[in-house]
Every structure is written in C-alpha cells, then in structure tokens.
Amino acid sequence: MAEFVTLETSQDHPGVGTIMLHRPPMNALNRQVQDELLAAAAEANDRDDIAAVVVYGGPKVFAAGADIKEMNDMSFQEMVKVGRRLQRGLGAISEISKPTVAAITGYALGGGLEVALGADRRIAGDNAKLGVPEVTLGVIPGGGGTQRLARLVGPARAKDMIFTGRFVDAEEALKIGLVDEVVAPDEVYAAALKWAGRFHGAASVAIAAAKAAVDQGLDTDLETGLKLEAHLFASLFATDDRATGMASFIENGPGKAEFTGK
Known part of the structure; x- marks a missing residue:
C-alpha cells in the first residue's frame, strides 16, 4: 500500500479520482513519492469508474520540490541512470489519458510545479507561489520543467522563470497562462472537483x-x-x-x- 500518494474517490463526486500527495511538511518528492505517483496515475487511467483526475497536495502546500537531501550525494553516473525515471515520476499526471486538473495551494516549486505542469488545467489559491528555482542549486529543472513550461507560457517567460529562479504569485501566474483559474485557498479543491466532475458520463x-x-x-x-x-x-x-x-x-x-x- 502506498505511503505518501493515494488515489481516492467519493460518492459525492462520482467519476472523479483524487491523487493526493501527503508527505509532510512540504510534500518533498523523493523517489518513493515519484514511484507512487506513477502507480496512482496508472491506476486512475485504468479504472472505468474514474472519468477525470484531480491532483492535490492538501490545504497548505502543493509540493515544494524534489527531495534535495536525497539528491545531494548522487554522482553524475548515478543521475544518468535515474534521470529518465525522475522525469517519468514527476510527469506521471501527463500520462493519464483522461482530463486532469492540479489543485494548487501554497508552494508549487521545482518538482512540485513540474507535477502540476503535467495536468490539463491548473487551479491555484490566491496564496500560491510557483517557480522553478533549480538554478539556485546549480542545476536546471530535470522533471520536464524546461519543456512543459516553455510550451505552456512561451520560451521567453519560461527562460525568465528558469534563469532567475524567482517565484511567481497567483496573479502573475494567471496573467501569463501558468494557471487557468485563481480562487481563495480554501476553495481550490472544491473548484477542481467541480471542473473534473463535468466529465462524469461524458463521451x-x-x-x-x-x-x-x-x-x-x-x-x-x-x-x-x-x-x-x-x-x-x-x-x-x-x-x-x-x-x-x-x-x-x-x-x-x-x-x-x-x-x-x-
């Protein structure tokens, strides 16, 4: 049974599956979380009772990035071996063939933003902070961020975010198309469920x-x-x-x- 990532359904929201991240305090995305994300995404894709998927990190934070402590002692040779696995894990939501929406509260940084970029839609709380600060660690986004971010907001805006590592607030994220809707933080999950619920009984x-x-x-x-x-x-x-x-x-x-x- 998964420890940090669950796939949940509710009779109150038929046809909607929620992939829940739960690794307090900041939902750091270590290799175990990445593997569990892949498993949850595959299950959601296969289940006939799920028509759309919400990915949610809870009311306080979406995910504040990969587990840097886990990466700190890795060599070049080791990262060459696991780099594609990292991309697949953080990009797991993109492999779901059904409509997907990321419900973002608080921080969605580095690998956390890369997970959200794999969704078809992003709904953020007005307290959200989004960014790809990997350059401040001497690396670049490695979980799909350089590719999906550029395709979503355009190369110039993506380069600005990647080169500077700065955080984007919810207002700017909405303006540049990084998120599609901004609501109060305590309304984020409900808004995501409402959007995903539209596909129950659809073609x-x-x-x-x-x-x-x-x-x-x-x-x-x-x-x-x-x-x-x-x-x-x-x-x-x-x-x-x-x-x-x-x-x-x-x-x-x-x-x-x-x-x-x-």
Missing part, C-alpha cells in the same frame, strides 16, 4: 482522442498534426458513443446523449 473515448490530438499534435508540425487529427476523428466512428451521440442529436437535439464510454 470519454472522444475526450481521450481529443487530448491525444492536442498533446501529440503540439509535438510535431502542422501537417503531421492534421493527419493525426483525421485518423483519431475517423477512429471514433467505430465507437458506440459516436453512434449514440449522433442519433441523440438527430432525435432530441444537442447535449442530451447518454454515453457509455465505449
């Missing part, structure tokens, strides 16, 4: 296809992305949900179909 196969088209398309040129979109679009004509959705539209108008996720 989950189509949503997974849409997510794949956007994410994979951004990693290639436009022509290749359009070919990917065409392939995924056509593939949905082999699903029950497509037949259900179109028949319902013709008979009853938009927005009334009841999908089965098949």
Whole structure:
C-alpha cells in the first residue's frame, strides 16, 4: 500500500479520482513519492469508474520540490541512470489519458510545479507561489520543467522563470497562462472537483482522442498534426458513443446523449 500518494474517490463526486500527495511538511518528492505517483496515475487511467483526475497536495502546500537531501550525494553516473525515471515520476499526471486538473495551494516549486505542469488545467489559491528555482542549486529543472513550461507560457517567460529562479504569485501566474483559474485557498479543491466532475458520463473515448490530438499534435508540425487529427476523428466512428451521440442529436437535439464510454 502506498505511503505518501493515494488515489481516492467519493460518492459525492462520482467519476472523479483524487491523487493526493501527503508527505509532510512540504510534500518533498523523493523517489518513493515519484514511484507512487506513477502507480496512482496508472491506476486512475485504468479504472472505468474514474472519468477525470484531480491532483492535490492538501490545504497548505502543493509540493515544494524534489527531495534535495536525497539528491545531494548522487554522482553524475548515478543521475544518468535515474534521470529518465525522475522525469517519468514527476510527469506521471501527463500520462493519464483522461482530463486532469492540479489543485494548487501554497508552494508549487521545482518538482512540485513540474507535477502540476503535467495536468490539463491548473487551479491555484490566491496564496500560491510557483517557480522553478533549480538554478539556485546549480542545476536546471530535470522533471520536464524546461519543456512543459516553455510550451505552456512561451520560451521567453519560461527562460525568465528558469534563469532567475524567482517565484511567481497567483496573479502573475494567471496573467501569463501558468494557471487557468485563481480562487481563495480554501476553495481550490472544491473548484477542481467541480471542473473534473463535468466529465462524469461524458463521451470519454472522444475526450481521450481529443487530448491525444492536442498533446501529440503540439509535438510535431502542422501537417503531421492534421493527419493525426483525421485518423483519431475517423477512429471514433467505430465507437458506440459516436453512434449514440449522433442519433441523440438527430432525435432530441444537442447535449442530451447518454454515453457509455465505449
């Protein structure tokens, strides 16, 4: 049983799974936490009762980075061996094919921000502080931060944050597109649950296809992305949900179909 990362569901929020980080006091992301994140993400992806996922660090802090004490004595040769494992662990949320949202309170720094960057959406408390301060340790973000941050906010803003290591407050994070919504700290989790709850009973196969088209398309040129979109679009004509959705539209108008996720 996982010690620091759990996957929780609630009857009050059907279809929503919460990946909870709990390693007090600051949710430092050591190798055990990274492995548990991967396991929780894989389980959430496989479970038919989960349509969307919230990742949450609790009411005080999201995660204040990787465990520096664990890294301090590692050699170059050792880090070469575990570097990709670090990226996969901190990027675990990005491997979920369902809608994901990071609920951020307090600090989301270094590896903590990298975990949040793997989500489709980020909701932050107005007390949030976000940053990638790895240069102050003599290194760079190694859990996907240089790549996902630049794709999200653009290379110039990403370089500013990475080069200086400065913290960004919630207002600036919203302005530059680093987060998508800012609420009071005690409303963060509820707001994330509300957004994730929209996908209970939705056309989950189509949503997974849409997510794949956007994410994979951004990693290639436009022509290749359009070919990917065409392939995924056509593939949905082999699903029950497509037949259900179109028949319902013709008979009853938009927005009334009841999908089965098949």
